[in-house]
Amino acid sequence: MPEFTSRRGLLFGAAAVSTGAFLTACTSNEPSDKSEDKPSEAPVADDKPGKQVTIGFAGPQADHGWLNAINDNARSRAKKYSDVTLDITEGSNDAAAQIGQIDSLINKKVDVLVILPADGKAMTQAGLKAMRAGIPVINLDRIFSSPQAYRCWIGGDNYGMGLNAGHYIGEKLKDKKDAKVVELAGLDNLELTQQRTKGFDDALKNYPNIKKVARQAAEFTVESGQAKMAGLLQAQKNFDALWNHDDDQGVGALQAIQQAGRDDFLMVGGAGAASAFEHIEKDDGVLKATVLYPPTMAASAIDLARALGQAKGIGGMAEFEIPSSVTLYSAVVDKTNVAQYKPTGFK
Incomplete structure (x- = not known):
C-alpha cells in the first residue's frame, strides 16, 4: 500500500476500523480466551527513544514576547527528544506567505505538522491540504474554521x-x-x-x-x-x-x-x-x-506531535490515541x- 494511502487511511479511517472491530467483538459467539478478556494497555509516548519523527512547525512572525516564547518552547522541547527532528519555518504574519511555508513542509513530507496560523479562518485550506496529503496537523492556539483541517487542537482559554x-x-x-x-x-x-x-x-x-x-x-x-x-x-x-x-x-x-x-x-x-x-x-x-x-502550549504541541507520529497515546490517559482537543487552564x-x-x- 502506498504511503499516502496508508497514512490518509489512519487519519480518516480510524473510526470505521474501530467500529468494525467493536462489532466483531460484540457479535462473535466464539468463546474467548481468558487472556483476551483483559483490557489492552495503550502504548504511551515517553522519554525513551522510539520511531524517528520529523515535525514541521509553522507559526507567525515572532514580533511579540509571547510569540517568541512559542518558538522557544517548541525548539527546546524538540531538543529533549533524540527521535525528533524539528523543521521550523521563519514565520510570517502574512497568511499567503505562511501558506507557502506550509506547502514547503508538505512537499518535504514531514511526519506531522504543528501550525499556529497567522489567521485561523484564512489558513484553514492549508490545514486541509496537509491532512488530505496524509500529514496529521496539530493546530496550535488560533483555531482553523473546520475540524477537518486538524487532528488535534491545543490552545489557551x-x-x-x-x-x-x-x-x-x-x-x-x-x-x-x-x-x-x-x-x-x-x-x-x-x-x-x-x-x-x-x-x-x-x-x-x-x-x-x-x-x-x-x-x-x-x-x-x-x-x-x-x-x-x-x-x-x-x-x-x-x-x-x-x-x-x-x-x-x-x-x-x-x-x-x-x-x-x-x-x-x-x-x-x-x-x-x-x-x-x-x-x-x-x-x-x-x-x-x-x-x-501559557506559551508552554508549544512544548505540549511537540509532545502531541511526537506521540501522533509514533502512533501512541499520552501518559495519564487510557486511550490509544491523543485527544482531539486540549484546552489549557488560565491559572x-x-x-x-x-x-x-x-x-x-x-x-
Missing part, C-alpha cells in the same frame, strides 16, 4: 482567562461598596479579545457591588499600552482595579501609572511575562497578579504561587 481575572478582582473587592473597575483590552478586531472581555464581564455579574466604568482597547505593544493607559488614567480619576489583557502592553501601562503617580488601585495582568512575575514577587506596586495564557499567579510559575515566564 481566552474566555476562562477573563473569567478568572474577573473572579480574582471580584474576591478582592467583594466587601467594598460601589467598587469600580477599568479594563485595558487587546486588539478589538480579534475574537480572542472579545472572549476575554466576555469572560471578565460574566465573572463581574457575580459581584453586584462592582461596576466596570471604562474599557479601552490597546494593541498588545508597550507603546499602545502606555498611551491607552494614560488616557484611562486621565479620564478615570478614581477606580479600584484594572484588568490588563496582556503583559507586554502591561509594561507600557505600568509606565503610564508610574508617571501619573497612581497607586490607589490593584492591577491584574494577562499571559505570564517574566517582567510581570518580577513585579508580583516584589509586591511593591499596583500589579498584584497575572492570568496565564491566576499572585505572590502566593509566583515562585512556582517563574520558570515559565517569557521575555
Whole structure:
C-alpha cells in the first residue's frame, strides 16, 4: 500500500476500523480466551527513544514576547527528544506567505505538522491540504474554521482567562461598596479579545457591588499600552482595579501609572511575562497578579506531535490515541504561587 494511502487511511479511517472491530467483538459467539478478556494497555509516548519523527512547525512572525516564547518552547522541547527532528519555518504574519511555508513542509513530507496560523479562518485550506496529503496537523492556539483541517487542537482559554481575572478582582473587592473597575483590552478586531472581555464581564455579574466604568482597547505593544493607559488614567480619576489583557502592553501601562503617580488601585495582568512575575514577587506596586495564557502550549504541541507520529497515546490517559482537543487552564499567579510559575515566564 502506498504511503499516502496508508497514512490518509489512519487519519480518516480510524473510526470505521474501530467500529468494525467493536462489532466483531460484540457479535462473535466464539468463546474467548481468558487472556483476551483483559483490557489492552495503550502504548504511551515517553522519554525513551522510539520511531524517528520529523515535525514541521509553522507559526507567525515572532514580533511579540509571547510569540517568541512559542518558538522557544517548541525548539527546546524538540531538543529533549533524540527521535525528533524539528523543521521550523521563519514565520510570517502574512497568511499567503505562511501558506507557502506550509506547502514547503508538505512537499518535504514531514511526519506531522504543528501550525499556529497567522489567521485561523484564512489558513484553514492549508490545514486541509496537509491532512488530505496524509500529514496529521496539530493546530496550535488560533483555531482553523473546520475540524477537518486538524487532528488535534491545543490552545489557551481566552474566555476562562477573563473569567478568572474577573473572579480574582471580584474576591478582592467583594466587601467594598460601589467598587469600580477599568479594563485595558487587546486588539478589538480579534475574537480572542472579545472572549476575554466576555469572560471578565460574566465573572463581574457575580459581584453586584462592582461596576466596570471604562474599557479601552490597546494593541498588545508597550507603546499602545502606555498611551491607552494614560488616557484611562486621565479620564478615570478614581477606580479600584484594572484588568490588563496582556503583559507586554502591561509594561507600557505600568509606565503610564508610574508617571501619573497612581497607586490607589490593584492591577491584574494577562499571559505570564517574566517582567510581570518580577513585579508580583516584589509586591511593591499596583500589579498584584497575572492570568496565564501559557506559551508552554508549544512544548505540549511537540509532545502531541511526537506521540501522533509514533502512533501512541499520552501518559495519564487510557486511550490509544491523543485527544482531539486540549484546552489549557488560565491559572491566576499572585505572590502566593509566583515562585512556582517563574520558570515559565517569557521575555
